[in-house]
Amino acid sequence: MKVSGVDGLSRGDLTEGMMAGRDPLSFIPFNQGADERSGGRVSTWVRSWWKSRKGIDFGGMPLKAITKDNMFELRDLQAARLWILPPATMEVVMELLCEDRLAHPQWPHVFAVPRLMTHFWRKDLMKNADLLFTVPAGVPFWNAGQLFEPGSRALLQQFLAWASNFPPVQKCMEASDDRFPRLDDGEDTTNATDLEAIEASTTMHRYRSARDGDHLMGVPFECDLCSFRNVSGRQPIFCDRRDQFTLTCIRRVQLDVMWAREPHTVSSNWARTKADYQMVMTNLSVSPEAFLPQLGNTELRDRVGMGAALATLVTSLRAGRNSTNIQVDTMRKTRTWISNAHDAGQEYSCESVVGLDRAKQYVTSCHTFGKWYGRFMRGARLRMGMVRKQNEALTSSVALAVCEVAESRWQLSSDEEMRENLEDTVCFMLAAMGAGLRGEEVPLLSMEGLLAFWEESRLAADRFVMLTLKGRFKGEVDERWHLVPLSDNSRSGLPFRQWIGRALNRRVHCQGRSKGWLFQNKQGIRLKFGRYDPTFRVLIDAARALHPSLLPDIVETGDYSLWRSPRRVAVPETTNQDVSEKVIELVNRWRKKEAAKGSEPGLPMRQIYTQCLVEEGDVQTVACPEATN
DNA sequence: CGTTGTCCCGTGTCGGGTGT
DNA sequence: ACACCCGACACGGGACAACG
Numbered sequence: 001m002k003v004s005g006v007d008g009l010s011r012g013d014l015t016e017g018m019m020a021g022r023d024p025l026s027f028i029p030f031n032q033g034a035d036e037r038s039g040g041r042v043s044t045w046v047r048s049w050w051k052s053r054k055g056i057d058f059g060g061m062p063l064k065a066i067t068k069d070n071m072f073e074l075r076d077l078q079a080a081r082l083w084i085l086p087p088a089t090m091e092v093v094m095e096l097l098c099e100d101r102l103a104h105p106q107w108p109h110v111f112a113v114p115r116l117m118t119h120f121w122r123k124d125l126m127k128n129a130d131l132l133f134t135v136p137a138g139v140p141f142w143n144a145g146q147l148f149e150p151g152s153r154a155l156l157q158q159f160l161a162w163a164s165n166f167p168p169v170q171k172c173m174e175a176s177d178d179r180f181p182r183l184d185d186g187e188d189t190t191n192a193t194d195l196e197a198i199e200a201s202t203t204m205h206r207y208r209s210a211r212d213g214d215h216l217m218g219v220p221f222e223c224d225l226c227s228f229r230n231v232s233g234r235q236p237i238f239c240d241r242r243d244q245f246t247l248t249c250i251r252r253v254q255l256d257v258m259w260a261r262e263p264h265t266v267s268s269n270w271a272r273t274k275a276d277y278q279m280v281m282t283n284l285s286v287s288p289e290a291f292l293p294q295l296g297n298t299e300l301r302d303r304v305g306m307g308a309a310l311a312t313l314v315t316s317l318r319a320g321r322n323s324t325n326i327q328v329d330t331m332r333k334t335r336t337w338i339s340n341a342h343d344a345g346q347e348y349s350c351e352s353v354v355g356l357d358r359a360k361q362y363v364t365s366c367h368t369f370g371k372w373y374g375r376f377m378r379g380a381r382l383r384m385g386m387v388r389k390q391n392e393a394l395t396s397s398v399a400l401a402v403c404e405v406a407e408s409r410w411q412l413s414s415d416e417e418m419r420e421n422l423e424d425t426v427c428f429m430l431a432a433m434g435a436g437l438r439g440e441e442v443p444l445l446s447m448e449g450l451l452a453f454w455e456e457s458r459l460a461a462d463r464f465v466m467l468t469l470k471g472r473f474k475g476e477v478d479e480r481w482h483l484v485p486l487s488d489n490s491r492s493g494l495p496f497r498q499w500i501g502r503a504l505n506r507r508v509h510c511q512g513r514s515k516g517w518l519f520q521n522k523q524g525i526r527l528k529f530g531r532y533d534p535t536f537r538v539l540i541d542a543a544r545a546l547h548p549s550l551l552p553d554i555v556e557t558g559d560y561s562l563w564r565s566p567r568r569v570a571v572p573e574t575t576n577q578d579v580s581e582k583v584i585e586l587v588n589r590w591r592k593k594e595a596a597k598g599s600e601p602g603l604p605m606r607q608i609y610t611q612c613l614v615e616e617g618d619v620q621t622v623a624c625p626e627a628t629n
Numbered sequence: 630c631g632t633t634g635t636c637c638c639g640t641g642t643c644g645g646g647t648g649t
Numbered sequence: 650a651c652a653c654c655c656g657a658c659a660c661g662g663g664a665c666a667a668c669g
Contacts, residue, residue, distance in 0.1 A: 265645065268650085320634075330634055336661065374659080381658090439664090530665075563665080564637080 004028070030088040034112040042112050043084055050080075050110075052212070061108065066093075074100045083111040090120035101128070173209040174255055175248040181316055181325035181384050182207065207259045207383040213270025214258040215295070219372040220304050221257075222297055224250045230302040231310065246310070253309045256379030257372060305367025308338050309376045316384065328381045335368045335377065342366040392559040394566050396492035399433055401543035401550055402426065402536075403495055409542075410502075420506060424519060425535040427503040430496050432566035434486040435467050439529035439563035444469040445518040449483075450504060458497070463488035465496045529562040536562050 004027035005017025018024050025031050034042040043065060050063045057063065057080075064070075064079035068089070074081070074096065081100070085093050090113065097109065111125060126132060215221035227250045228236050228243075236243040258266075280286055297303060312334040320326035342348075347365050367373055406426045413419055432442045449468025457464050464485040486496045507513045519527040540557050544550055 262645075272650090318634090326633095327635070329636075332659090333634090333661095340661095377659080528665085 028116065030116055031086050033084050033086045034114055035084050037114060043082065046082060046110055046112065059108065071096055075103065080108045083109060087114055087116035090117055094121050094124050175251045177248055178252055180252050207255055210255060210258050211263055211266050213266050216273060217261050217266060217269065219257060219375050220297065227306050229300055231307045249310050249313055253306065253313055253376055256383060257375045258379065259382060260375040260378040304372035305370055308367050309373060328384050332377060339366045339368045392565055394433060394560065396494060398543065398550060399429065399494060401547050402429065402539045405539055405542040405546060421535055423499060423503045423506060425532040425539065426499045428519065428529065428532045428562055429536060429566055430494055430499055431467055432562060434494065434496055435484040441469065443517060443519050443526045443528060447507065447514055447516050447518055450518060451514055454504065465500055533562050
């Protein structure tokens with residue numbers, strides 16, 4: 001306004017801009033179409049998505065630009081129309097457009113015009129357009145690969161409809177400011193030469209752009225703009241930071257949804273679609289709408305759960321412990337609370353499906369249970385990958401070395417407190433290892449149970465230690481006894497009886513205690529594995545010092561914990577020793593229906609415990625009470 | 630002491646991948 | 650391109666460490 005001289009004129013300044021004699025059109029170019037103003041880039045861009053990658057025109061119809069030379073000869077034009085004329089001509093152009101649509105309804109129209117002199121065209125065009133994109137100035141207009149470019153243009157007729165061919169998603173790339181975590185972040189594979197690295201480098205391009213046919217993979221696809229309107233209920237403001245970021249997130253979500261399917265799956269589906277369509281059209285008298293589904297969403301509504309997906313996605317920007325961003329496992333908790341909250345709210349549904357021999361199934365309208373959201377989670381998971389830091393497995397050789405170190409320290413020490421600490425720690429480790437227990441399960445060892453079997457098992461022909469756990473285990477609804485016998489002569493030679501015997505001896509004879517938990521403090525509170533972890537790590541360190549070749553250098557002592565280390569070895573070692581799967585499962589969980597189940601703690605243990613079966617490796621199994629009674 | 634992040638598990642289902 | 654098989658993964662909750 002200032003440069004043009006309009007501002008100055010209002011204050012009597014007659015020497016600026018137009019008043020100084022400069023051409024008014026140099027300030028407001030009514031005489032230039034979108035192409036002239038962009039140096040031809042608008043029509044180049046339109047043509048880029050009008051043709052498929054193989055160079056086939058959308059709907060088989062070539063796109064012809066309408067110019068001042070042919071705009072009055074439309075009856076002879078056998079092509080789709082690209083209206084790309086200056087705003088100053090719009091009054092005439094709109095008349096011609098309406099006339100042409102009446103006369104030749106079969107031709108699609110693409111309309112691009114700078115947003116000037118809008119009174120001539122905007123109202124009519126909005127009425128006629130099937131799709132309308134309006135973007136104010138100041139937006140990064142020419143970013144390569146932006147599917148939904150700015151500019152003011154209307155796409156008339158048949159673009160999304162059944163007309164002749166599905167419109168492929170042409171170029172839909174992740175936003176330039178997409179900073180969402182990717183598994184391959186930080187890996188430079190651009191100069192890779194060996195096969196493996198080249199293979200990995202292809203993943204650099206995964207998740208970054210959509211592929212032909214991605215919009216037909218079984219879940220709804222709507223463009224970023226529609227999605228934005230669906231979740232916010234308004235048009236985006238392109239200069240608004242939050243709106244921009246929301247659009248970035250929407251693009252990320254869309255790509256994640258698409259990349260839940262492998263490229264080959266998408267391309268086969270797409271190829272099949274096209275091939276079948278061609279075959280039907282050549283051989284049958286069937287109209288396309290008879291077998292092609294209508295695409296798009298007629299309502300302004302988030303029908304897929306874009307809102308929930310966005311909420312889930314932004315959490316992934318939070319900082320994680322293992323890597324820069326949080327893990328997928330952490331991210332997906334958003335889903336959990338949303339579905340929980342959903343059922344807590346108005347949309348709760350009482351409907352359920354009850355199978356005769358299976359769990360109930362519930363009907364829900366929650367988006368997070370939908371197919372689309374599932375795809376999003378899958379895509380996001382694939383993109384993010386996961387970084388896991390698990391407890392190191394405690395092999396029996398390491399455990400033996402720990403026992404060796406503990407034994408010598410125990411023998412040398414006269415400090416009863418230290419001795420007790422050693423006993424408890426080693427006892428904890430052996431019980432966890434022998435029975436494949438998790439760190440939180442070992443404290444369920446009960447004094448009453450242990451003592452009840454102690455003498456008898458010592459005198460038996462095949463000597464063993466009976467571990468007796470009392471409590472409610474994962475997945476169970478009531479308290480039960482769980483009995484696991486550990487052989488005195490186990491293959492690995494772990495001294496179960498020696499250490500458990502020491503611990504029991506101290507409790508019974510020194511402390512006068514024969515009831516309660518094996519691991520409890522003076523107040524009778526059950527102790528957790530964390531209580532013994534420091535001592536356990538000290539013993540590991542000492543064992544390492546004693547046998548330097550015991551562990552690889554890369555393993556850190558901190559990787560060991562009584563939480564999972566003893567249990568992690570149960571799988572590899574038992575597998576190596578050909579222990580039957582049933583036995584593993586039995587010992588791991590005691591839950592196989594036809595095998596041993598625990599029993600109510602109220603019953604006398606004599607009934608629960610029937611006999612020890614064949615020894616297999618370090619573990620023996622208990623016959624199931626139901627089976628024997 | 631509450632919150633956040635991580636690790637882990639058992640189970641059932643279906644669609645992707647593979648072989649021809 | 651077709652036929653078929655099997656394995657990967659979602660799901661929710663439990664547990665605990667680190668942190669504020």
